[in-house]
Amino acid sequence: MVAKTPLVPPKPRGRTEADAPQPGLASERLRQAMVERLQRQGIADAEVLQAMARVPRHVFVDAALASRAYEDTALPIGHRQTISQPFVVARSLAVVRDLYAGSAPMDRVLEVGTGCGYQAAVMAQLFPWVASIERIEALHQQARRNLAPLALGRLHLIFGDGLQGLPKYGPYSAIVLAAGLAQVPQVLLDQLIPGGVLVAPVGASSQTLVAMRRRPEGQAGPEWVPFAYDEVSFVPMLAGVVR
Ligand code: SAH
DSSP: OOOSSOOOOSSOOSSSSTTSSSTTHHHHHHHHHHHHHHHHTTOOOHHHHHHHHHSOGGGGSOGGGGGGTTSSSOEEEETTEEEOOHHHHHHHHHHHHHHOOOSSOOOEEEEEOOTTSHHHHHHHHHSSEEEEEESBHHHHHHHHHHHGGGOOTTEEEEESOOTTOOTTTOOEEEEEEOSBBSSOOHHHHTTEEEEEEEEEEEOSSSEEEEEEEEOOTTOOSOSEEEEEEEEEOOOBOOSSOBO
Protein backbone atom coordinates (compact mmCIF):
# COMPACT_ATOMS: atom_id res chain seq x y z
CA MET A 1 0.00 0.00 0.00
CA VAL A 2 1.11 3.53 -0.71
CA ALA A 3 1.75 5.60 2.41
CA LYS A 4 0.41 9.14 2.56
CA THR A 5 3.59 10.90 3.58
CA PRO A 6 5.47 12.60 0.76
CA LEU A 7 8.80 11.17 -0.26
CA VAL A 8 11.15 13.97 0.65
CA PRO A 9 14.87 13.32 0.58
CA PRO A 10 16.24 13.00 4.13
CA LYS A 11 18.77 15.84 3.76
CA PRO A 12 18.13 19.23 2.13
CA ARG A 13 20.17 19.25 -1.06
CA GLY A 14 21.02 22.94 -1.11
CA ARG A 15 19.92 23.34 -4.69
CA THR A 16 16.28 22.81 -3.74
CA GLU A 17 14.72 24.76 -0.91
CA ALA A 18 17.41 24.96 1.71
CA ASP A 19 16.95 28.73 1.79
CA ALA A 20 13.20 28.63 2.34
CA PRO A 21 12.03 29.34 5.91
CA GLN A 22 10.33 25.94 6.06
CA PRO A 23 12.13 23.73 3.58
CA GLY A 24 9.85 21.28 1.84
CA LEU A 25 6.60 23.12 2.39
CA ALA A 26 6.78 25.30 -0.71
CA SER A 27 7.39 22.35 -2.99
CA GLU A 28 4.70 20.33 -1.26
CA ARG A 29 2.15 23.06 -1.95
CA LEU A 30 3.24 23.33 -5.59
CA ARG A 31 3.07 19.57 -5.94
CA GLN A 32 -0.43 19.50 -4.50
CA ALA A 33 -1.47 22.18 -7.01
CA MET A 34 0.06 20.04 -9.76
CA VAL A 35 -2.02 17.06 -8.64
CA GLU A 36 -5.21 19.13 -8.61
CA ARG A 37 -4.39 20.28 -12.14
CA LEU A 38 -3.87 16.65 -13.22
CA GLN A 39 -7.34 15.84 -11.89
CA ARG A 40 -8.83 18.72 -13.88
CA GLN A 41 -6.99 17.39 -16.93
CA GLY A 42 -8.84 14.09 -16.54
CA ILE A 43 -6.55 11.87 -14.44
CA ALA A 44 -8.99 10.04 -12.17
CA ASP A 45 -6.89 7.13 -10.85
CA ALA A 46 -6.46 7.92 -7.14
CA GLU A 47 -3.34 5.78 -6.77
CA VAL A 48 -1.65 7.51 -9.70
CA LEU A 49 -2.55 10.91 -8.24
CA GLN A 50 -1.16 9.85 -4.87
CA ALA A 51 2.06 8.61 -6.48
CA MET A 52 2.42 11.95 -8.31
CA ALA A 53 1.86 13.73 -4.99
CA ARG A 54 4.63 11.78 -3.30
CA VAL A 55 7.52 12.18 -5.73
CA PRO A 56 9.40 15.51 -5.45
CA ARG A 57 9.85 16.45 -9.13
CA HIS A 58 12.12 19.39 -8.27
CA VAL A 59 14.97 17.09 -7.22
CA PHE A 60 15.11 15.73 -10.79
CA VAL A 61 15.82 19.04 -12.51
CA ASP A 62 18.72 21.46 -12.41
CA ALA A 63 18.74 24.12 -9.65
CA ALA A 64 18.13 26.85 -12.23
CA LEU A 65 14.86 25.17 -13.26
CA ALA A 66 13.68 23.96 -9.84
CA SER A 67 11.16 26.82 -9.54
CA ARG A 68 9.45 25.52 -12.70
CA ALA A 69 9.47 21.87 -11.67
CA TYR A 70 5.72 21.69 -11.01
CA GLU A 71 4.62 23.33 -14.24
CA ASP A 72 2.98 20.94 -16.68
CA THR A 73 5.85 20.99 -19.11
CA ALA A 74 8.86 18.98 -20.18
CA LEU A 75 12.16 20.60 -19.07
CA PRO A 76 15.73 20.08 -20.28
CA ILE A 77 17.92 17.69 -18.25
CA GLY A 78 21.08 17.93 -20.38
CA HIS A 79 22.37 15.65 -23.15
CA ARG A 80 19.55 17.04 -25.34
CA GLN A 81 16.98 15.08 -23.33
CA THR A 82 14.01 16.20 -21.20
CA ILE A 83 12.12 15.30 -18.03
CA SER A 84 8.65 14.13 -19.07
CA GLN A 85 5.59 16.35 -18.63
CA PRO A 86 3.66 15.43 -15.44
CA PHE A 87 0.40 14.94 -17.35
CA VAL A 88 2.01 12.46 -19.73
CA VAL A 89 3.61 10.49 -16.87
CA ALA A 90 0.28 10.34 -15.03
CA ARG A 91 -1.65 9.45 -18.19
CA SER A 92 0.77 6.67 -19.22
CA LEU A 93 0.66 5.03 -15.80
CA ALA A 94 -3.13 5.40 -15.47
CA VAL A 95 -3.56 3.78 -18.90
CA VAL A 96 -1.34 0.85 -17.87
CA ARG A 97 -3.35 0.28 -14.70
CA ASP A 98 -6.66 0.68 -16.49
CA LEU A 99 -5.95 -1.73 -19.36
CA TYR A 100 -4.00 -4.40 -17.48
CA ALA A 101 -5.86 -7.71 -17.62
CA GLY A 102 -3.34 -10.24 -16.30
CA SER A 103 -4.52 -13.14 -14.15
CA ALA A 104 -2.42 -11.95 -11.17
CA PRO A 105 -1.82 -8.43 -9.76
CA MET A 106 0.78 -6.37 -11.64
CA ASP A 107 4.29 -7.53 -10.87
CA ARG A 108 7.38 -6.61 -12.92
CA VAL A 109 7.30 -3.42 -14.93
CA LEU A 110 9.89 -2.02 -17.35
CA GLU A 111 10.58 1.59 -18.35
CA VAL A 112 12.70 2.27 -21.44
CA GLY A 113 14.33 5.70 -21.16
CA THR A 114 15.16 6.51 -17.52
CA GLY A 115 16.39 10.04 -18.28
CA CYS A 116 16.62 11.84 -14.95
CA GLY A 117 14.64 9.08 -13.21
CA TYR A 118 11.42 10.98 -12.44
CA GLN A 119 8.88 8.63 -14.00
CA ALA A 120 10.80 5.64 -12.62
CA ALA A 121 10.32 7.07 -9.11
CA VAL A 122 6.58 7.47 -9.73
CA MET A 123 6.41 3.91 -11.09
CA ALA A 124 8.12 2.60 -7.95
CA GLN A 125 5.18 4.01 -5.94
CA LEU A 126 2.72 1.96 -7.98
CA PHE A 127 4.34 -1.35 -8.92
CA PRO A 128 6.16 -3.94 -6.79
CA TRP A 129 9.23 -4.27 -9.05
CA VAL A 130 10.46 -1.73 -11.60
CA ALA A 131 13.43 -1.85 -13.97
CA SER A 132 14.37 1.26 -15.95
CA ILE A 133 16.96 1.24 -18.72
CA GLU A 134 18.83 4.27 -20.14
CA ARG A 135 21.20 4.39 -23.15
CA ILE A 136 23.18 7.53 -22.14
CA GLU A 137 25.58 6.59 -19.36
CA ALA A 138 25.81 10.13 -17.93
CA LEU A 139 22.01 10.25 -17.56
CA HIS A 140 21.93 6.80 -16.02
CA GLN A 141 24.42 8.07 -13.42
CA GLN A 142 22.45 11.30 -12.97
CA ALA A 143 19.30 9.25 -12.30
CA ARG A 144 21.23 7.18 -9.75
CA ARG A 145 22.28 10.36 -7.93
CA ASN A 146 18.76 11.84 -8.07
CA LEU A 147 17.13 8.65 -6.81
CA ALA A 148 19.60 7.60 -4.11
CA PRO A 149 18.10 9.83 -1.37
CA LEU A 150 14.63 8.43 -2.10
CA ALA A 151 15.89 4.90 -1.30
CA LEU A 152 13.41 3.10 -3.56
CA GLY A 153 14.30 -0.56 -3.06
CA ARG A 154 11.85 -1.70 -5.76
CA LEU A 155 13.59 0.27 -8.48
CA HIS A 156 16.46 -1.18 -10.55
CA LEU A 157 18.39 1.13 -12.89
CA ILE A 158 20.17 -0.39 -15.85
CA PHE A 159 22.58 1.19 -18.34
CA GLY A 160 22.00 -0.13 -21.86
CA ASP A 161 20.01 0.02 -25.08
CA GLY A 162 16.36 -0.74 -24.32
CA LEU A 163 15.22 -0.87 -27.93
CA GLN A 164 15.26 -4.66 -27.65
CA GLY A 165 13.67 -4.48 -24.20
CA LEU A 166 15.27 -6.25 -21.26
CA PRO A 167 14.46 -9.96 -21.67
CA LYS A 168 16.78 -10.87 -18.80
CA TYR A 169 14.22 -9.76 -16.18
CA GLY A 170 11.01 -10.27 -18.19
CA PRO A 171 8.31 -11.04 -18.98
CA TYR A 172 6.64 -7.88 -17.69
CA SER A 173 3.14 -6.92 -16.59
CA ALA A 174 3.76 -3.59 -18.34
CA ILE A 175 6.37 -1.80 -20.44
CA VAL A 176 6.42 2.00 -20.63
CA LEU A 177 8.45 3.65 -23.38
CA ALA A 178 9.60 7.16 -22.52
CA ALA A 179 10.92 7.96 -26.01
CA GLY A 180 9.13 8.14 -29.34
CA LEU A 181 9.37 5.70 -32.20
CA ALA A 182 7.73 5.13 -35.58
CA GLN A 183 6.42 1.71 -34.67
CA VAL A 184 6.40 -0.50 -31.57
CA PRO A 185 9.03 -3.24 -32.02
CA GLN A 186 7.58 -6.75 -31.80
CA VAL A 187 10.53 -7.81 -29.63
CA LEU A 188 9.20 -5.48 -26.89
CA LEU A 189 5.61 -6.71 -27.20
CA ASP A 190 6.86 -10.28 -26.86
CA GLN A 191 8.19 -9.41 -23.39
CA LEU A 192 4.66 -8.84 -22.01
CA ILE A 193 2.78 -11.47 -20.03
CA PRO A 194 -0.78 -12.35 -21.21
CA GLY A 195 -3.00 -9.39 -20.32
CA GLY A 196 0.09 -7.16 -20.08
CA VAL A 197 0.19 -3.62 -21.46
CA LEU A 198 2.79 -1.59 -23.37
CA VAL A 199 2.49 2.20 -23.61
CA ALA A 200 4.52 4.20 -26.12
CA PRO A 201 4.58 7.52 -27.98
CA VAL A 202 4.24 6.42 -31.61
CA GLY A 203 4.70 8.56 -34.72
CA ALA A 204 7.38 10.42 -36.63
CA SER A 205 6.86 14.22 -36.48
CA SER A 206 3.84 14.26 -34.18
CA GLN A 207 3.22 11.35 -31.85
CA THR A 208 0.21 9.69 -30.30
CA LEU A 209 0.33 7.98 -26.94
CA VAL A 210 -0.54 4.40 -27.88
CA ALA A 211 -1.14 1.31 -25.75
CA MET A 212 -1.03 -2.34 -26.84
CA ARG A 213 -2.56 -5.05 -24.70
CA ARG A 214 -1.65 -8.69 -25.05
CA ARG A 215 -4.57 -11.14 -25.11
CA PRO A 216 -5.43 -12.24 -21.57
CA GLU A 217 -5.07 -15.93 -20.79
CA GLY A 218 -8.00 -18.13 -21.88
CA GLN A 219 -9.64 -15.39 -23.97
CA ALA A 220 -10.49 -15.45 -27.67
CA GLY A 221 -9.66 -12.64 -30.07
CA PRO A 222 -6.54 -11.04 -31.47
CA GLU A 223 -3.19 -11.41 -29.68
CA TRP A 224 -2.69 -7.60 -29.58
CA VAL A 225 -5.32 -4.91 -29.15
CA PRO A 226 -4.26 -1.28 -29.76
CA PHE A 227 -5.62 1.79 -27.94
CA ALA A 228 -4.89 5.44 -28.83
CA TYR A 229 -4.81 8.41 -26.46
CA ASP A 230 -3.38 11.94 -26.48
CA GLU A 231 -1.14 13.74 -28.94
CA VAL A 232 2.27 13.94 -27.25
CA SER A 233 5.82 15.11 -27.91
CA PHE A 234 8.76 12.93 -26.84
CA VAL A 235 12.44 12.82 -27.70
CA PRO A 236 13.23 9.98 -30.14
CA MET A 237 14.16 6.44 -29.16
CA LEU A 238 17.67 5.77 -30.51
CA ALA A 239 19.70 2.60 -30.87
CA GLY A 240 23.06 1.90 -29.19
CA VAL A 241 24.62 3.34 -26.06
CA VAL A 242 26.51 6.61 -25.37
CA ARG A 243 29.43 6.40 -22.93
N1 SAH B 1 11.53 8.93 -18.18
C1 SAH B 1 12.11 10.27 -18.18
C2 SAH B 1 12.07 10.91 -19.53
C3 SAH B 1 13.26 10.55 -20.29
S1 SAH B 1 13.42 11.28 -21.89
C4 SAH B 1 11.39 11.13 -17.13
O1 SAH B 1 10.81 10.59 -16.24
O2 SAH B 1 11.46 12.33 -17.21
C5 SAH B 1 13.73 9.81 -22.79
C6 SAH B 1 14.99 9.08 -22.45
O3 SAH B 1 15.01 7.91 -23.26
C7 SAH B 1 16.27 9.84 -22.75
O4 SAH B 1 17.04 9.94 -21.60
C8 SAH B 1 16.95 8.98 -23.80
O5 SAH B 1 18.36 8.95 -23.71
C9 SAH B 1 16.37 7.61 -23.52
N2 SAH B 1 16.44 6.65 -24.62
C10 SAH B 1 16.25 6.87 -25.93
N3 SAH B 1 16.42 5.73 -26.64
C11 SAH B 1 16.72 4.75 -25.72
C12 SAH B 1 17.03 3.36 -25.81
N4 SAH B 1 17.08 2.73 -27.00
N5 SAH B 1 17.28 2.68 -24.68
C13 SAH B 1 17.25 3.30 -23.47
N6 SAH B 1 16.98 4.61 -23.32
C14 SAH B 1 16.72 5.34 -24.43
